[in-house]
Structures are given as C-alpha cells and as structure tokens.
Amino acid sequence: MRDKKIALGIVLASILLVGSAIVPTGYDVLFADEPIMLDELVDYEDGYELDGEIGMTYVSSLENVGWPYLVLGMLFEEGVDIEPAATEELDIDVEDLHYQYEMMMIQSKIKAEYKAREYMDDSPDLTLTGFYPAYFEPDWKYKNMIKVTDILVAMDGVELESYEQLDQLILEKEPDEKAVLSVMRDGERKDIEVRTYPERDYYNNTFLGMYVEEVFELVEDERISFNIEEIGGPSAGLMLTLTLIEKMTEESLLKGNKVAGTGTIEMDGFVGPIGGVKQKVIGADLAGYEYFLVPEDNDYGNNEEIAKQTVKGEGLSIKLIPVGSLEEAVAELKKLPENK
Template identity: 35%
Template structure:
C-alpha cells in the first residue's frame, strides 16, 4: 500500500511539474534584464577607447507558464501582458522576432546618422525599399508576402520608401490588382495581389502589410554594430551616444558609468519605450551612476516620471536624467565633473 502511495505521489509530482513548466498560458512575462557595455558591440574604425562606460539596458521577456505567471503576481518588477498586446494579429513567434530585429536595425541606422552628423563626420543614406514588418492574416498579402520581404517596385515602378508605397496604393480601389516586386532571401520575386478593404477602414483598400523604409548607410570612418540577438528600438539613444563617443576626441562619459534607454529618430529626438522600471533595476544592479530616461516633453506619465518612482522604490543613488533629444544627453554629460 505504501509503495502504491509513493508511485501515485511521484506521478502526481511529474504531472504538476509538467503543468507548471511546460504548459504555456496566453500571457507574456517581463522582468529586469541586463545592462551591458556598448563598447564591445560598437566598432568605429580607429575609434577612441574611453575610460567610462555607456550601457544599453534590456528587459527579459518570455511566454508565461504557470510558475512564471504566479511569480509575476508576487515578485516586484515582474509584469504580465496578454499575448494580444505583445504580438500582432496572426503573427507567429518567428514573425514577431523578425519584427523586433528589424526595429533594432532601424534604431541602429538612426543612431549612426545622428552620431555622425553631430560629430561632423561624413554620412550618407539612401532608401532602398519598403521592408515588410508584418502581414495581416485576413488581408490579401497573407500567404503571398512575409515579414522580412523588401518591396522594391509596384506595377513595375521602382519605389524606395514606405511613403511612396502608401501613396501609390492610396490611388487604388478594392479589387484592383497590383504587381508587387520584392526581394526575399537575396532573390527577386513577383506576386500579383488584388487589393481588399481594411476591416477597420472599409473605405480604404490595401495589401495588408506594415511597411517601413530601409536605408543603405555609408559613413567615414566605417562603423559596425553587433547587436547580437537584441531586438526592439529602445537602444537607439545609447547606441548614438556610444558611436559619438568613439568619433570625437573627448570622453563624454568622463570616466562614469552611464546607462539609459529611449528610441531615437533621424532628427535626434528621443522617444518612449516599454519596461523602463525594469531597465532602471537592471542599470542599478550593474552600478550605473546615471540613467537617461525619455522625458516625453514633461508628460505626467512619462518614462522619466516612472523611472524616478522606481529609483526611489529601490533606494538607488543612480541619477535619473530626463532627455527629449540627443543634444539633451550630450549637454548633461558635458556638465558632469571628471571622475
């Protein structure tokens, strides 16, 4: 009888372990990630190697199982999000990853352009097509186009930007057929696709893709950024600062450990991101002395305000600095004393 009880208990334990670990729930869990030095990731030819450190910050995210779901209700800075808030309609895990990696590529492109302009170094960029970020599952492009395709022509007419693509399709109506020329896996392909009204905008017809412009950037000196498998646009500001620091003779860090987050556009404007509290925690763990947070022009619910609350909650001595532009960050760094 005792042996039978042991067997039942063992089987029950195995089943519970399986349920807690392997059964996925329709949620994602996020938590503090890492704060890592950008110096090993950014390589400007003959660039300076400075005493201080500029760090990007990340958030860890994964599909929730029962164990992580329960932890998210008791651990500080663990957050739960319904799957539909993370992934777009009809988006596979692979498509989601590709979209995040492309957002990182855009962030790097903008960071390079901003940093080289500010440093007075030669930089040029030419648009080379409309990159497909996502495809709506109930629209005509589904099954014909994929996330990662680069659209270079419509009806034989070359296009360089996503704006050109949107403008061309705006002149079409539902039922019109459009010949789409795109590059996938290095090969040029074509597909003829009939336009259909958007479910949420029945007065507008389209393919059902979200396009963004992809650029070919040339710089002097050359620069390479190895972002590994980090996705999303939130490292844009910190990449631009690291590139700039390697381009100019001064050390803008003045020997300090500087972390931060925020998107950046071609004009050097800094935008908000998700998970700022978790990034503050990650930066504090790595001993950062300063943390740049998007100010959102003083909005009451800005990333900066949230970062301030988190800094107070964890009792960090790290200085939280609001920034709206690349220039704001540079001005603050130049105002710091040498370490």
C-alpha cells in the same frame, strides 16, 4: 492498496507538473537586468577612450512561459512584470518575431553610424532599399500573404522612394480598397493583391493593416564596428549613437560619469519610445548607474512618465534625463558635472 494509491497520485502529480511546464500560459515574464557596457562592443579605430561608462539597457524575458516558470517569475521582488505574450498579442510565430527584432537591430546600427558620422560633418552615402513589415494588425485578413522577410518596394506600380510617399499613397485610398504591393522575396519581385484595413484609424485615416519600417543601406566606414549579437530590437539606437560620438570626439560628454539609457534613433535625430522602461531603469539603478536617458513623452509613448513612476515607486537614486532628440541628448550630457 493505500501505498499504490499514494504512488499513483505522485505519478499523476508529476505528469501534471511536467505537462504544465511545457504548456504555454500566454504570458511573458519580464525581468530587470544590468545594462551592457558598450565600450568594447562599439569600436572606432584609433578613436578616443571613453571617459566614463555608457550602458545599453535591455530586458530579459521568458517568452510564453509554462505555469511553473510563471509562478517562479512572480516570486522575484524587483523589476518583474507579467504581460500578455507578444507572440499571442501579435499572432506571430516566435521565429518571425525574433527575425523582426534582428532587423530592428540591424537598422539601429545603420542609423547610429549615420547620425554619428553626420555629427562629425561627414556625409555618409545612404540608400533606402524598401520597407520591412514591423507589425500586423492581428485581424487584418491579408497578413498571412505577407512574410516578415519580404521587403516592400512599390505600391500600385509606384516605386517607393520615402516613407512619406508610401504614407500618402495609403491615405489616398478608402478603407477596404484594393492595393497591389510589390515585394522582394527570396531575390525575386512578387506582386501581392490586398485590401486596406476595413476601418479608419484613431485619426480617421485609411491604413494598410501592416506597419512598416525603412530598410537602409549605408556605405560603411571601415573604422566603425559593432560587436553586438543575440540582442534584438530598436531600443539601443540612441546609446549606440552616443557611444560612437564619444569615441569620435576629443571632448568627453561623459566626464567620468556612468550613463545608461534607451530609445530609438531616427534619421532626423528623433528619439523614439520603447518597451520595458520599468525594467531598464531598475536594472540601471541596481548596476550603479548615475544617470538614465529616457525618451520624453510624446504622441507615440509615455516612457518618461513610466520612468518617473518607477524611480518614485521603487525608491531609486538614479537621475532621469528625458530627451526628444539626439541634439538634446548631447546637450544634456554636456551639462553633466565632472566626476573624476
């Protein structure tokens, strides 16, 4: 009888362990990982060889993990954080979240090529085709009427030509006021009636309950190619741009140094904040990078502060270079010492 009870206990424990492994905890586990060298992933035909190394940082993660993996993740010593699952926080399916990440990377490549060619006094032919949904307020009751694959092209019958125009159309409305959004869905135009968010934002402005990002199309330079797959998000923008500039110009910005970094790149050259700065700085330091380009603190994020706290708290040797624009990033790299 005693042996049967022991055997039954083992079976029940096994069932609980296996079951807990597939039950989501509502948390993501973020890991520090080594940067990806961009030399072979960003190509410019007949361009110059990199005199040094540029690393694109990223964060490895386990999404909405089961309990055993959550516990195992906590056992890692360096660069691990446990955060509320993005899918739970945003109330979004993992497939939709990954689609948004993919769209962000596509647009990052377009912006990187545009800014690099602009740096070379080229005039790329760029067209705004609409806006894709990047974030929904979880309690905006109309969010399920919009698909992440929709492209917003008009509001209240007004064709959208810029982000500023869309913003102004929203600001002119009151909270909880009707708005008709025209979207392209599966190749067809569809009008969707929603209402603005019922409360004003932190700045006392009306907002939609859905935040969007531009969708650009670019007449591409056939000499430029990006061989980056299975990595999403907007945080590679700055480093992709700098890699292209380095390959397009005879003068080396790197001068034999190993430089990693992160940050979005916008059409006006603004470098924006991203997530996972702690893991990215630690990963770059572990991989032996000497310098780390980080978005400077602004109204949109405190990447610089987090990076400084990480370097100090973890005792890292990597040197931080805060930048707010592509122009600043280029200027700071030109200041680097020769490292032959």
